[in-house]
Amino acid sequence: MEAYFNTLADALTCKLTGEEVLTLNFGGEASDFVRFNQSSIRQAGSVRDSSISLDLILGACHAKGHTSLTGDQSEDLSRLTALLADVREMLPCLPEDPHLLYATEVQSTTQSGENRLPEAGTAVDSILTAGAGLDLVGVYASGEISHGFANSLGQRNWFSSHTFNLDWSLYHETDKAVKCGYAGFDWGQEQFEVKMAAAAAQLQVIKRSPRTIPPGKYWVYMAPAAVCDYLGMLNWDGFGLKSHRTKQTSLLKMIEVGTRLSPVVTLCENTRDGVAANFQNAGFLKPDTVSLIDQGQHRNCLISPRSAKEYGVATNGAGAGEGAESLEMKAGSIPQREILARLDTGIYINNIWYLNYSDRPAGRITGMTRFACFWVENGEIIAPLNVMRFDETIFHAFGENLIGLTEEREMLLDPETYDGRSTSSSRVPGALIEDFNFNL
């Protein structure tokens, strides 16, 4: 695919006239998706999808186009040529864009992952074998993901990886279940079986009679998956420069009145150790890391090229959405084995669900407990918890009320597949928090 993309890019570059500049972004996947319910196959299929987005620039005027590709060079060139012509026809209607910024220093890179994936049927057989006698629900996604960038200045960037992502839960009844995830580049049968065994063990606890608790403030332990989701809200108008400069960020208190998070909170965008491409769609390379919050203090925003131009600062490789794709949180000092004892009495939260801002300027986030969440007394897991709604600010939860973070962290690969299979990831510890507010 890389060679094919470069061929198309070269051909299109030849079709430019005068001072025109062209940028191209390629996106493609060849994925298998197998969906399970009740340890049977619900829907199974494959998706082969590739497309190119282009930005035709003349001076400070530009317009964008996008087309899907067939993989047939003649047909694709024909589509791209027609698209280029249509976009070119738009330019005279358009004013200059004062916020246009694209990479002009040529920095070409290539990252091509090796395909070590099992044949889809092999993994599916393993999953169904392990799920026999259980109620297994979820999805196995696997295949190649590709991204490419090219411009008429000669820059070429390529990223491809072959990954799998099994996202599943084991159900007891109604909403009582254990959630699991296994993702990576190599299917390890032993590793998968260890995860299944751990989930099956937790399922035995799920089968105990559930506890309902009244709304109020409780000590909680948030496992890494829950921490990932809670902090992941900051990808929605939290980290981005545009949200900061237009006062819409959920971290507004940090920039307006200097509010800090706990000194143990250090967050960065770590592209070097993530699984995403190291370039963004205007051709800028991402730095290895961008410090976002350091020991509780705000350090940097994620800055897209447009925001950089608008606000007169340097871009740091962020995409248009200015969200983190490889979020990393520094580990803490609490050994995982001590968590239950330190929690003493409270709620052990493995997963949370359906988060939203309930008061964005105040950093207040609401959501639900979900899957394996337990009531704990005197350091012992007593019973599964009936779902509870929380409504708590990040400044409390990861500020004054944060007791500590675990020494151990988990690397979580995002299973999301809305506009194609995600290459985002998070590496985060668990968090012990006091007085976490539940309101329903």
Next chain:
Amino acid sequence: MFDQVIERFRNVAPRAEFWSLRMVSSRQEYIEVRQDVLQPVTTARDIGVMITVIHRGGFGYAATSNLTESGLKAAASQACAWAERSRKIGILDFSTITMPAPTGEYRSPIRIPWQSVPLPERIDRAVSECARLKTDDHIVDWETSLWFTEEDHLFLTSTGGESLQHFELLTPGMSVTANEGSETVSRSFGGFDLGRQGGWEVLEEIAFADQPPVLTEEVIELLAAPNCPTGSMNLLLDASQMYLQIHESIGHPLELDRILGDERNYAGTSFVTPEMLGTYRYGSDLLNITFDPTIRDEFASYAYDDDGSKAEKECIIRNGILERGLGGITSQARLGLPGVANSRACSWNRPPIDRMANLNLEPGVSSFEDMVAAVEQGVYMKSNNSWSIDDSRNKFQFGCEYGRVIRDGQLAEVVKKPNYKGISATFWRNLEMTGNQDTFFVMGTPHCGKGEPNQAIRVGHATPACLFSNVDIFGGE
């Protein structure tokens, strides 16, 4: 292009008990103006097919953007392979389902085709409306957007089915944000909740040009407003919030595939069980909910769903009693219960699953003034800005941009950050009054997310304003 692809496909069609070919071709244009700066105008084209095979009980699909004969052949082969692989380990024997063979057409009703308006005029409209939004120094961000989509859906079956549906859709938006210190408030119109079928005329139908003075005045009001009060009281919801209340706590819990457990790993399950269909009191006598694919300009009107079932209006909840769930032909077969034609996919690259389409609350007889007059103590809320609900679709919490206290039958002071929470199973039984046709508005969102793999699809919700009693209301920090 469609004819070419059909011809190529007929040369490589799989040998199977049943196959279908679903081709979707779309063209989109996105115009956005932010702080009076035109953002890059984008035109997008996408075309691909999904081939579905049912054979010896198994089901498989393959989607591809490669529309060459070899690409279609490869996809057909993949679909067959998945059908074979899954046939003894599938959730059901798909060969027991008689798949529809639709023949017919649909076209969105259009008065002023989008393409008949020159691009400079389309851009100018967005620019000129945006220019009316910066009316105060406290306003720190303002924008307008016009998102146009044109889609053609071809559906062929091995049993002689052939349908062609053409959709044209517009999702306009406008928003303004004001700030003072660490307080920021916004007012918006459309953006993600006012999608409709139609062309340029949609802007006139939704009174797009009337909104700037309303939004700019209200956002400044909000900045100076007190926090929404806390307490259990009456709640009057505008259509711009009602649509999402319906969506989250009626639409999703009634999707039959959720009731069957398909979504339990992702979007969740439901508090509704099959036994409730026909008898369960979902809401007060005033609650009448319909699945209606026939409203001419509503976002998700169509003639056939993506499994080829003919779409017809059905009553889902009648006088508060749950009658029917929202499930297409596969779910109906699995449950042995009737449903509706709502087996839908967001595009060619995702398989159809049960999706609410147009789900509407039928208007009542109360005027807005009647509903206000009926309230001793309460809050009126409009324009959703926050939504969250549990995985069984029961414990919800919503927030709106704008609230007004209602006191002794009169609208009183504006309040900011109005939020409310509740439980679906009891909330709808507290429906006290439903608004008349004057309060009825056709809403539509392009962003309903569900499914594994994930897909975001458009849905429509037409609803009047409604009054509820004994709702837990609260404000911001």
